[in-house]
Amino acid sequence: MPKRIVIIGAHAAGVDAASAARKTDRTAEITLITEEKHAGYSRCGLPFVLAGHIPSFQNLIVFPPSFYQMMKLNLKTETKVTKINAGNKTVETVDKTGKTEALPYDSLILATGANSFTPPIKGKEKQGIHSLRTLEDGEKIEEAIKNGAKTAVVMGAGLIGLEVAVALQERGLKVTVVELLPQILPMMLDADMASMIQEMLQIKGIDILTGKGVEEFLGTEKVTGIMAGGQQINADLFVSAFGVRANTQLAVDAGVALGETKTIKTNARMETNVKDIYAIGDCAESTHIVTQKPAVQQLGTVAVRHGKVAGINAAGGYALFTGVLGSAVTRLYDTEAGVTGLTEAAAQRARIDVATGTITSKTKADYYPGARPIKVKLVVEKESQRIIGAQIIGGEEVTQRINAISFAIQKQMTVRELAKADTAYAPPVCETWEPLVLAAEMVLMKLK
């Protein structure tokens, strides 16, 4: 009898799991279930459609129906899983017509994702508070813009919040960003690096209010303003980008244990505590490569890597997940910002004694036209002199510099080794002394 693999969730994690399972077992019956109308689209692309860089939300559907046919995957959209019976190994579903079904599984993969989260703020039940998690969310914001919204408030200055703020500003709206913490991108960058992005955004015309919590949503039925830090801000459009919360209820009800990050606890094979149930993507916990502690990194790259490992294992193969570093990058206007490993603040929270070094250099030879500034901050564990984190802000090649440092961290490179590293150079693409190497030099000077 063919192996029955059921996957709850059909985006980055779920689809990559299905794909890996298919490659591992050509005969397995693989079913993907999603509550959403559209499966297999790139959530990370949503802000860039809003910004107008990408013509349509439909362009984000990276796995079209033909993919599921070719891979012989059974896709059930607009179908909700109401219960997991770990005892008799079935999942109960209900589709949009109300039809219920009990699907048996040999392996179950939970890719239930996360949902946008709005804290319990007075008036949050009012209409008109948007978020940007699904394709439909994007279409609703698009509609609001097309209906003439001229001003917007974005609540939360994390990655998504800022990407949305930039998108709205690029579409001509006057945008205010409100952030409870004293800096923008608090999970991604140290305050000294974040201030550079904040200044850039302000120069572009985005109002940024840090250290201000949203206290109330104003308006009768529909939100027309917020109170933040005692200040009233009215707008036509409100976007909640406070963050996301993992969808774990279904798992918890089935006896699946959560870890200390309140996401589903997994081992290196992405197995949960319940036999034959795996968890992947935004709902699943990983181990951090530097701290070796549980960590949750709700990133597309982690989702696909999780998915691949779980898919192979669920189909009877063998694969291990090697942990996360939280490598992430974005582009806001023409400035790129990236991070890998621990920020200085995160290292301090983890009680790791660090030295840091920050330098500013250029992305091309100084004499080559179009050379742009780039700023690198390295975080180094003092005793071992190992690199444990980096933050980079600049106009070019930030992503691959982040990847280079990610590799360095994963292979326990010391800051001295980085200061001596063999790097490539040509005037149109970089400086003779690579900025990463200069940042390593800076740390070494401090360590002397």
Added chain:
Amino acid sequence: MPKRIVIIGAHAAGVDAASAARKTDRTAEITLITEEKHAGYSRCGLPFVLAGHIPSFQNLIVFPPSFYQMMKLNLKTETKVTKINAGNKTVETVDKTGKTEALPYDSLILATGANSFTPPIKGKEKQGIHSLRTLEDGEKIEEAIKNGAKTAVVMGAGLIGLEVAVALQERGLKVTVVELLPQILPMMLDADMASMIQEMLQIKGIDILTGKGVEEFLGTEKVTGIMAGGQQINADLFVSAFGVRANTQLAVDAGVALGETKTIKTNARMETNVKDIYAIGDCAESTHIVTQKPAVQQLGTVAVRHGKVAGINAAGGYALFTGVLGSAVTRLYDTEAGVTGLTEAAAQRARIDVATGTITSKTKADYYPGARPIKVKLVVEKESQRIIGAQIIGGEEVTQRINAISFAIQKQMTVRELAKADTAYAPPVCETWEPLVLAAEMVLMKLK
């Protein structure tokens, strides 16, 4: 008495050595000697001035006179060192007025560089064969273009040859490149990767003749054509880009030993076999990080790294050079090409049993406008599964991908570790599955 440090050569290697020596010893008397009129300019930038990307050759002077004043460096231009007396520790010089001098040294650093080399081809004594090694060389080619040259032949399809060919074509000349070997970029890329660049250059209108040696320079006093592979090619401008030869005669005459690469043998402190004499840059040998054998990499990055180590040691400090990988990159039109470590061909020559993997992907999310193709070839040592080389061709972020693999090689990352690596992603800057990771997957499939 202050330490007397004499440096022969005043470009990348020499100036970085002087700078490092000064930072190590605030009181040393540091003298830089060069035969050239201009010191401290970027040779790597020469083709890009010719191309018209950079306004003037003068822009390439990255260390202006004020630098030497600020660093208290004694710079002697248009001065030739005629002899090194290792016995009484002096160098004999003659300046452009014919004045001779004997300069005593405590430490001597040889940064004598390399010169363009034209093989013993019939008629090579004729006028009008240009090369592009010095600022004056560049000015002469510029003059030829301004005097109405319409056609050019570039002899040699290495990095410099192709950069010059592109520059001349961008300036409107009809360019033919002649290469003895059956492929372009023979020292940098495997034939399968090089063919991609060759096609691109041909589409841009450059004629490329591979597998054809230059047999004769034609013309009476001045070269007006060449015979190559039995074919006569006439042109207005001829550029010799056969390669460079290290300038070692001065060193050899002083008893300094050469290594098996015919460049000056050095140890990890960049010391030669003669006490207190160091050698750096294009005239000096290094150890290859992968093969652990003597290697010569005449690159700007190696020169400055050599210089720094020798400068510190010559001034009484302690620094070690950790070897070369030959990481190099160029941009031809809007295509970047890079290499680090061993090519497949170089690995075979070194009798290393390898597996390779080549993939083509995109530089941005498939749906993001402007995504460009990128091709990655990984070379992996079969038994250890360690990455020992990579070649990358694409439109964006090739340099930092090369650096990422360079770090991976230096830290002995296996191809399996790369296939599982944590990488950063955002739609405008890369794909979810990093091309480097996909190439690693491809190698793993072959290793199964």
